[in-house]
Amino acid sequence: MAGSSAISLPPTVGTALPMLGKSDTKATWCPGCGDFGVVAAIEMAVKRLKIPSHNVVLVSGIGCSSNLPHFLSSYGFHAIHGRSLPVAEGIRWANHELTVIATGGDGDGFGIGCGHFVHTMRRNVDMTYVTMDNQIYGLTTGQASPTSMLGQKTKSTPSGVIESPIDPIALAIASGATYVARGFSGDVKHMADLIQNGISHKGFAFIDALSPCVTYNKINTFDFFRQRVYKLENSGHDPSNRALAFERSLEWGDKIPIGLFYRAERPTYEDLEQVLNAGPLAKQPTGLKGRESLLDEFV
Amino acid sequence: MKEISVRAGGQAGDGIASVGETVTRSLSRMGLHVFGLNAYQSVIRGGHVWFQARASKDRVHSQGDACDVLYALDHQTAEVHLPSLSSGGTVVFDPEKFAIPPEEVPVGTQALAVPTLEIARKYTSQSILQNAAGLGATAFLSGIPLDILQRTLADSFGKKKGEVVDWNLGASADGYAYARAHAAVNPNAVAPSGAPKLLLTGNQAIALGAAAAGCKFLAQYPMTPASTIMHWMAAHSQEIGVVVKQAEDELAAINMAIGASFGGVRAMTATSGGGFSLMVEALGMAGMTETPVVVVESQRSGPSTGLPTKTEQGDLNLMLGAGQGEFPRAILAPSNPAEAYRMTIRAFELAEAWQTPVLLASDFHLSECTSTVDREELDLDVEIPSLYAVEPNGHEYKRYLYTPTGVSPRAIPGQPGLNFIAGSDEHDEKGHLISDVKSGIPIWVAERTKMMNKRMSKLAGLAASTEGPVLEGPADAGVTFVAWGSTAGAVRDALRILAERGVAANLLFLPTIYPLHGAAVAAHLARAKRPVLVEANFSGQLGRLIRAETGVEIPNRLLKYDGEPFYPHEIVQKGIEVMGRGGQ
Numbered sequence: 001m002a003g004s005s006a007i008s009l010p011p012t013v014g015t016a017l018p019m020l021g022k023s024d025t026k027a028t029w030c031p032g033c034g035d036f037g038v039v040a041a042i043e044m045a046v047k048r049l050k051i052p053s054h055n056v057v058l059v060s061g062i063g064c065s066s067n068l069p070h071f072l073s074s075y076g077f078h079a080i081h082g083r084s085l086p087v088a089e090g091i092r093w094a095n096h097e098l099t100v101i102a103t104g105g106d107g108d109g110f111g112i113g114c115g116h117f118v119h120t121m122r123r124n125v126d127m128t129y130v131t132m133d134n135q136i137y138g139l140t141t142g143q144a145s146p147t148s149m150l151g152q153k154t155k156s157t158p159s160g161v162i163e164s165p166i167d168p169i170a171l172a173i174a175s176g177a178t179y180v181a182r183g184f185s186g187d188v189k190h191m192a193d194l195i196q197n198g199i200s201h202k203g204f205a206f207i208d209a210l211s212p213c214v215t216y217n218k219i220n221t222f223d224f225f226r227q228r229v230y231k232l233e234n235s236g237h238d239p240s241n242r243a244l245a246f247e248r249s250l251e252w253g254d255k256i257p258i259g260l261f262y263r264a265e266r267p268t269y270e271d272l273e274q275v276l277n278a279g280p281l282a283k284q285p286t287g288l289k290g291r292e293s294l295l296d297e298f299v
Numbered sequence: 300m301k302e303i304s305v306r307a308g309g310q311a312g313d314g315i316a317s318v319g320e321t322v323t324r325s326l327s328r329m330g331l332h333v334f335g336l337n338a339y340q341s342v343i344r345g346g347h348v349w350f351q352a353r354a355s356k357d358r359v360h361s362q363g364d365a366c367d368v369l370y371a372l373d374h375q376t377a378e379v380h381l382p383s384l385s386s387g388g389t390v391v392f393d394p395e396k397f398a399i400p401p402e403e404v405p406v407g408t409q410a411l412a413v414p415t416l417e418i419a420r421k422y423t424s425q426s427i428l429q430n431a432a433g434l435g436a437t438a439f440l441s442g443i444p445l446d447i448l449q450r451t452l453a454d455s456f457g458k459k460k461g462e463v464v465d466w467n468l469g470a471s472a473d474g475y476a477y478a479r480a481h482a483a484v485n486p487n488a489v490a491p492s493g494a495p496k497l498l499l500t501g502n503q504a505i506a507l508g509a510a511a512a513g514c515k516f517l518a519q520y521p522m523t524p525a526s527t528i529m530h531w532m533a534a535h536s537q538e539i540g541v542v543v544k545q546a547e548d549e550l551a552a553i554n555m556a557i558g559a560s561f562g563g564v565r566a567m568t569a570t571s572g573g574g575f576s577l578m579v580e581a582l583g584m585a586g587m588t589e590t591p592v593v594v595v596e597s598q599r600s601g602p603s604t605g606l607p608t609k610t611e612q613g614d615l616n617l618m619l620g621a622g623q624g625e626f627p628r629a630i631l632a633p634s635n636p637a638e639a640y641r642m643t644i645r646a647f648e649l650a651e652a653w654q655t656p657v658l659l660a661s662d663f664h665l666s667e668c669t670s671t672v673d674r675e676e677l678d679l680d681v682e683i684p685s686l687y688a689v690e691p692n693g694h695e696y697k698r699y700l701y702t703p704t705g706v707s708p709r710a711i712p713g714q715p716g717l718n719f720i721a722g723s724d725e726h727d728e729k730g731h732l733i734s735d736v737k738s739g740i741p742i743w744v745a746e747r748t749k750m751m752n753k754r755m756s757k758l759a760g761l762a763a764s765t766e767g768p769v770l771e772g773p774a775d776a777g778v779t780f781v782a783w784g785s786t787a788g789a790v791r792d793a794l795r796i797l798a799e800r801g802v803a804a805n806l807l808f809l810p811t812i813y814p815l816h817g818a819a820v821a822a823h824l825a826r827a828k829r830p831v832l833v834e835a836n837f838s839g840q841l842g843r844l845i846r847a848e849t850g851v852e853i854p855n856r857l858l859k860y861d862g863e864p865f866y867p868h869e870i871v872q873k874g875i876e877v878m879g880r881g882g883q
Contacts (some may be wrong), residue, residue, distance in 0.1 A: 019717050025732070026732055028735055028736055052715065053718055054712070054714060054715040054717070055712075057562075057712045058720075059558070062723070067735075067747075069720050070720055070722070070731065071731055073664070073718060074718055075712040075713075075718050075720070076719075076720035076721070077558065077720070078720055078721065078722040078723055078724060078732075079554065079723055080485050080554075080581060080584045080723050082550075082581055083550065083551075083554040083581065083584075085551075086518075086546065086550070086551040086552075086554035086555045086558060087554045087555070087557060087561070088558060088559035089554035089555055090557060090558020090559035090561070090562060090566070091558045091559065091561060091562035091712065092556065092558075092562070093542050093544070093555075093558075093823060094516060094559040094560075094561075094562025094564045094566070095562045095563050095711075095712065095713055097713065098562070098713055099713055115420060115546065115547055115548060116551055118547075119546075147771070149585070150532065202735070216695070230576060233850075248328050273542060274537050275537055275540055275541065276542065278540065280517045281516065281542055281559075281563075281564050282425060282562060282564050282686070282713075284515065284540050285540065286513035286515060286564075286565070286683045287490040287511055287512070287513045287679075287681055287683045288507075288510050288511040288539065288679040288681075289679055289681070290679070291539070291679060292674075292679060294495060294679075295674060295679075296509070298498055298499050298503070298672075299327075299328065299495050299496075299498075
């Protein structure tokens, strides 16, 4: 193709390059917040995969949990409320050699950003999305969230929530995500495994992290989940079966499953977008110099 | 100036768009300057649609006022458009379809009954072929040579060959011969003149300009009149290596574009006012994170859904004020496809140089009308610097480093040693948040002020690197029209008509709406004897901006918000009226 010359980017993998670590910004979450477990799990997962920090982009929206990119040493984009996924998609399509991980909360992802959540999954964009689901709006001091349970009393629902909660796992399976898992901040190593496999998965990986808010949600606490969670991998669940995955996703009561619900192989958006077959967009030639024949259609 | 205007109308689904395309392109292939207007309604079948193609050896800047040849496919077209038929003009119709009573035909014009359906039946039972016969008759009356018409008609079928193409060519020749036998060529007909010209819509020029500027990513949600930018780019996506993403909504579209820009490519989104309203919050994010992005806002009649297929310049206030808080932006407003091409390229250069959003203001009339352009006006040789321009230098990398220009070194993800977080929260030079635990603490309060000053200082740079107001026409004029966007086209045509009537008039055209170049605008207005503001909106939004920035009030106004474009005669009339009132 004519135009200006291609740009060479640094290699994707190189062990001499700095690995992901903590940044010089101290996390500002409340002591005991579930999100500490999630940031630790993400750091652990990326380190195990030996992806140099300059090839990782953490993208978030707004909310307590969306401050996460500031606490790690990769590239990051701390976007506006609800828009982490379209920003993350744009980054992936500009340079699909980058490892893109979107993070955020339940309000950001399933409330204001729910439309993007569904559409990103149906596209099977090859990226990872970790939601820190605390079933409450924390940063705005305790209003109901899309995953707050029926009847939960909050500042905005003093008589109790009267809307059915969104089921992020069922929604993800229905919308076409090809890796759907649930982690728990009380089990960081397990969550790190889920995230690591999610990053390695070719396609859209969604990990809903049960990440208790210790300040505003007195119902869905660490104890609440410790008493209820069980691991799917220990219960004979077959994650390749979409119907069974859906059935398990409906389980929310005395027992709450964590682990991998569903995994499938299907071409990613980047596979199917033919322009990207020529390599990362950011490395491709630019402009129309010498392409005068393009003007012929206007004669 | 010798010029010919050809008009045709009928119901949506009658094939008027392809008749219009064939006539307009035949005229541009004759080497003439052409302006083509397609007027349609927000329906897919039925309703009234029409087009006008106006051509001359000299530049034409608008659809003009009258028509010389009218091809009416239904009686409504005759009713609506016969009053616009110029003296000596001809209306073509098929009496088998409807009659035009003699009293409806204006004095000095004639009706030519052409048996288009009968001609069509010679070839096929498909009545759509009548249009080829009608085209032939229309072409004869308009002075379009049959061979040019037939080549254009054949090309409109693309690579398709076979009997359908043959029928069309046959029917067009029959219609042409019929008209020649029964009528004379219109006295205003213009002979072919030189090499074929290029014919583009404003939106095609914008899409082409974006690609030439190195745009690699376009995200868009369908909305008239911006959709055809996406259509052109999608049709050429693989050929030119541009990823085109139809997003789930405009929120996603602009956020994807910002993400792609952050990720290392030049990126754009395009929409109309409704979609732009949804993009407003992200526009501020681009300003805050200092991420370049080009946003095309092709205005249509508002408010709300408004008139989806009609034009207006009512979104200027929105573009000026879009986004909470304050951040630097530029707003460029081309008036025709050649400018749209050039200014789109400029928009990318400015967005990247100043790391901030740049808006390209179009409108229905510019986006969807066609104009001829010379090849030299579409220079594809655009210098596109690499985005990977910053190298680690041993010092701590600061993405938002304070600099005299306000522009800081921008790293791209994937570059080792330059990791940073782009934040929509207020941040320090390194990109660290100062919005939570640091907010309100005196040193960080001062930091906030410095960071605002840094970003806003780019406005001075944007002003210095954008095009100031341009005075077109005689320096000494009785009337000075002040206009922006596509409205300038009708004004340019009006200047010539006024000159023919002995009125010296000029145009103060603002290619850059923001930053305004207020001193230059004020200086021009101080010299203007009778300034007249011409805008397609209710309140004179550019006039308000000029008054706000310069203190100069433009006393005379020609404002229009009926959804229709300006016609030269409206501006001529206003000029004569203002001249009658004496000097300022």
